[in-house]
Amino acid sequence: MARKTGSHSEITGPKIRAEAQRLFARHGFAAVSMRQIAAAVGVQAGALYLYTSDKEALLFDLLKTHMDELIAAWRAEAPAGAEPLAALEAFVRFHIRFNLERAEVVFLSYMELRNLSEENFAVIEGLRKTYETELEQILMAGQAAGVFLIPDTKLATMAIIAMLTGVNTWYREGGRLSRATVADIYWDMVRKAVGA
């Protein structure tokens, strides 16, 4: 019965994830039933269980995929051997762009952590720490090189990520500023904040 590969799952898998993400973001994880997700996908509830063991596994899959993609995308884009200042600028622009493009799952990543099992929560926390470490290493390199002046690189990491992710809460397409201008302005603030 359980087939996780092949044409069936290739077609419905992405659709299940897209509908689950949309419904979780709109109504909250706890308020959405597997039946609702199945109805949105256009399959019977039973068919969902060919793809996922339960609703929590579906949430975990969404959050883990997001973190994996975030880390992979940054590592692909991080300028190799760049000076700390150039690396920090690349990080700021990358983070704003990547998160704005994925507003729903970013929202879920902050809001629905409480609904993960302890084990799955630890996995997401670990991936988040991995991503934060990418930024912290840039800050530490800049600090060591005397380019940055940061009282605490761990706190600066958290502060910068919160500031950048915050763009998602207010940015509206077609508003006063383009994404590029927003990134320019945030880069100016981050550069100054680290004393560069």
Next chain:
Amino acid sequence: MARKTGSHSEITGPKIRAEAQRLFARHGFAAVSMRQIAAAVGVQAGALYLYTSDKEALLFDLLKTHMDELIAAWRAEAPAGAEPLAALEAFVRFHIRFNLERAEVVFLSYMELRNLSEENFAVIEGLRKTYETELEQILMAGQAAGVFLIPDTKLATMAIIAMLTGVNTWYREGGRLSRATVADIYWDMVRKAVGA
């Protein structure tokens, strides 16, 4: 039947709000029933309706009370006639402290906006704007006085608030740093970010 004032509501009102806040923060607004809230308070579900018209009104009450208290507390604490730099420092320290003390309702304020009616959402948005304007006016005053160097005071307002509120997501009592030290470090970063 409906009595909103008097000894009955004075005793159960705060308890209802405390239990609703705790349950909403733990399970999500949509997953919590009026029956569950009543059980946590120790009354019959019907008794809740003496206090509130429905669950959304209860959520709105929590979020509005929080915003009212935030604005009133800041206005009481804001140093009268202070220089922009001193006013900004006071704001940074106030915001971190006030939000850390109210982590549950701050979390709800970001998460559960989607569950407010359009009318109630507009009220909360308005109060949030009022609070943001308090900070923006400090930034504009500093900019006008040539003390700050900020490319966009609106974006700087959003960036600073996101950075400061972000402390709630990682700060743990009894961790590496005291609240006072965290506030010192964040103030250092904010001061630099605005070019002061």
